[in-house]
Amino acid sequence: MVRAxxxxxxxxxxxxxxxxxxxxxxxxxxxxxxxxxxxxxxxIAAAMALVVWSASGWLAVHWLQANQLSTAVxxxxxxxxxxxxxxxxxxxxxRSAVVGLQQQVLLNVVMxxxxxxxxxxxxxxLAWVSPTLTAFFAWQAAVSAATILVLSRVTYMxxxxxDRPARFSLAALRGVWRFAAGMFxxxxxxxxxxxxxxxxxxxxxxxREFGQYMLAATVAGGLYMLIMPITQAVYPRLCEQLxxxxxxxxxxxxxxxxxAMTVAVASTAVVVALFADVLLRLWxxxxxxxxxxxxxxxxxxxxNMLHAFMGVPYHAQLATGWTRLAIGTNxxxxxxxxxxxxxxxxxxxxxxxxxxWLCLAAGYxxxxxxxxxxxxxxxxxxxxxxxxxxxxxxxxxxxPVLLRWLAPSxxxxxxxxxxxxxxxxxxxxxxxxxxxxxxxxxxxxxARIRTNTSS
Numbered sequence: 001m002v003r004a005x006x007x008x009x010x011x012x013x014x015x016x017x018x019x020x021x022x023x024x025x026x027x028x029x030x031x032x033x034x035x036x037x038x039x040x041x042x043x044i045a046a047a048m049a050l051v052v053w054s055a056s057g058w059l060a061v062h063w064l065q066a067n068q069l070s071t072a073v074x075x076x077x078x079x080x081x082x083x084x085x086x087x088x089x090x091x092x093x094x095r096s097a098v099v100g101l102q103q104q105v106l107l108n109v110v111m112x113x114x115x116x117x118x119x120x121x122x123x124x125x126l127a128w129v130s131p132t133l134t135a136f137f138a139w140q141a142a143v144s145a146a147t148i149l150v151l152s153r154v155t156y157m158x159x160x161x162x163d164r165p166a167r168f169s170l171a172a173l174r175g176v177w178r179f180a181a182g183m184f185x186x187x188x189x190x191x192x193x194x195x196x197x198x199x200x201x202x203x204x205x206x207x208r209e210f211g212q213y214m215l216a217a218t219v220a221g222g223l224y225m226l227i228m229p230i231t232q233a234v235y236p237r238l239c240e241q242l243x244x245x246x247x248x249x250x251x252x253x254x255x256x257x258x259x260a261m262t263v264a265v266a267s268t269a270v271v272v273a274l275f276a277d278v279l280l281r282l283w284x285x286x287x288x289x290x291x292x293x294x295x296x297x298x299x300x301x302x303x304n305m306l307h308a309f310m311g312v313p314y315h316a317q318l319a320t321g322w323t324r325l326a327i328g329t330n331x332x333x334x335x336x337x338x339x340x341x342x343x344x345x346x347x348x349x350x351x352x353x354x355x356x357w358l359c360l361a362a363g364y365x366x367x368x369x370x371x372x373x374x375x376x377x378x379x380x381x382x383x384x385x386x387x388x389x390x391x392x393x394x395x396x397x398x399x400p401v402l403l404r405w406l407a408p409s410x411x412x413x414x415x416x417x418x419x420x421x422x423x424x425x426x427x428x429x430x431x432x433x434x435x436x437x438x439x440x441x442x443x444x445x446x447a448r449i450r451t452n453t454s455s
Contacts, residue, residue, distance in 0.1 A: 010096035011235075011318055012180040013037055017100025018236035018319075020159070022243030028162035034097060034155065035166035036173050041093045045086035052082030077133035084137050087144035094151030100236045101158045110150060118143040182323030189330035196334065197341055197353050204345045212289065213350040216296035219279070220272065223304045226264045227311045230257060234312055238319035247378045250319075254379055257312040258388035259435040267396045267427035269305035273298040274400045275420055282416040299354035306361035309389055313372050322375065329368045333360055365389075387436060395434030399426025 013034070020030040052059075060074035098107045118140065125139045198217070201210055234257035241250040272279060276297040280290035317325055337360050344352030373381040400423040410419045432438050 009037065009041060009180060009183075010092050011183050012176050013093060014096040014100035014236060015179070015239045015318060015321075016176060017097050018102065018239030019243040021100075021102060021236070022240035024239075024243030026162075027160035028164070028166075029172065031156075031159055031162045031166035032169040033172040033176070034093075034159070036168050036170075037093055039168050040173070041090050045090045048089065049082045049086035052085075053079045056082070073133065077137060080134055080137035080141060084140045084144055087141060087148065091144060091147050091151065094148065094155050097155045098151060098158075099232055100239070101155070102236050102240070103154070103158055104232060106154065107151075110154060111147075114143060114147050114150065117146075179321050179323060182327060183318075186323060186326045186330065189327065189334065193330055193333050193337065196338060197357065200338070200341050201345065201350065201353055204342075205350055209350050212293045213296055213353065215280075215284075215289070216276075216293045216300050216354070219283075219297055220300035220304050223265055223269055223272070223301065223308060226268060227261070227308050230261050230264060231311050231315050233257075235315040235319065238316055242319050250316075251378055251380070254312060254316050255383060255388055256437045256441075257315075258309075258384055259392060259437045261308060261312050262389050262392040263396070263428065263431040263435050263438050265305050265308040266393045267424065267431045269301045269308075270393075270396045271400050271420065271423045271427050272301040273305075274404050275423060276301070278410060278416050278419060282413060282420070296350055296354050299351065299358050303354070303358040303361040306358070306365050310364050310369075313369065313384075316376065316379070317372065320376075325368065325371060325375070329364065333364075336360060336363075392431040392435040392438070395430035395432075396427040398430045399423060402426075 016025060016030060016033055019025055020027070025033070056075040056078040057071075059078055060071045095107065095111075098104075121143065122136055122139050125135050129135055198214070201213055205213065234253060237253050238250055238257075241247075241253060277290050277294035280293055280297065281287055284290060314326060317323070337356055340356035340360070341353050344356055346352075348355070369381070369384070373379060373384070403419065403423050403426065407415075407419055410416045432442060
């Protein structure tokens with residue numbers, strides 16, 4: 001629930017900050033909204049910390065099996081850990097605000113520096129101060145508090161001064177509560193959708209086959225790490241352009257982002273799907289496990305790829321404040337996937353669940369996108385399907401398919417690694433060459449480098 005609350009509040013604040021940069025808010029209005037969000041997030045974080053702190057003794061005795069640690073130590077660690085979690089939740093307010101203000105480079109610099117302090121400092125504390133759980137989490141709490149202070153300063157620095165100090169405003173919250181509630185519901189449904197297969201399979205499958213499925217799902221889930229950098233750059237720009245009324249720029253950003261998403265995700269997914277057995281053998285050093293999990297990995301990777309194609313259209317919906325399509329799509333998906341898994345898994349094993357996910361993801365692309373484009377007349381549906389998705393996807397397939405045919409079963413670790421690297425390089429090059437917007441950007445960068453070098 002806390003995770004869903006964060007995923008509801010963060011996109012809302014990012015959207016409003018981006019709309020401020022496009023003239024959709026006054027400086028005073030956005031400052032009041034930020035201050036109001038701080039109060040709400042602070043209240044949720046405090047309540048979360050208080051609940052876990054109150055229950056820490058019971059959890060240490062009746063829930064956790066910490067045989068080598070005293071109950072008091074475990075309870076104290078849980079209490080401090082709850083405080084850290086609450087602070088990390090509050091951090092999200094300022095991270096989303098900085099993203100909405102389109103200061104991603106500054107945010108990355110700040111977060112990288114603080115991450116270094118967080119983990120290097122943790123090692124120092126454990127080595128030279130106190131090698132205990134409490135000391136570790138106390139350091140994490142201190143760094144999280146410092147992170148909040150730094151990000152708060154960065155956020156307010158990039159908002160113009162208002163006519164008066166920022167204050168809590170119910171009017172500011174009323175202006176965004178419907179969108180925030182929609183985002184909360186989307187986050188909750190998305191969590192259920194992504195976890196329902198694991199929940200059902202843990203009951204239906206044996207432990208060995210379930211473990212093979214979880215291995216494949218974990219590897220395929222890595223594709224989602226490629227989505228955030230793109231959507232984090234595209235989403236605030238879409239919100240800004242919509243707030244300023246520049247629908248032509250909105251369309252350009254949408255199609256550029258969609259092509260970048262296809263190049264990044266399809267290139268990786270195609271290699272993972274075609275060389276699933278090679279990747280798993282190289283990683284696990286277990287030929288039997290790789291053989292049994294490879295087909296699962298290929299199906300799940302392709303399903304995640306199709307689902308990732310929805311990333312930019314989904315954030316375009318959010319930029320317009322339209323949450324009903326995502327809510328409805330997720331509801332339908334849950335209604336479809338549950339009986340699909342219940343029917344297919346007893347007949348076809350874990351592979352039935354993987355096929356169910358692939359078919360569902362294909363439905364996202366082939367059905368829900370028509371509803372999306374019907375609501376977005378300034379976006380080109382044919383261009384999205386062909387230029388933004390199909391062409392880069394076909395380009396990503398050429399080299400890996402050829403390499404798989406030429407080297408069907410590399411044996412040594414060096415051969416496997418070389419095969420994966422060559423396939424990845426070929427996939428990315430092919431996808432980029434077939435994506436007009438991406439190719440244009442690459443050629444511009446090459447021209448600039450040549451100009452700077454010659455001068």
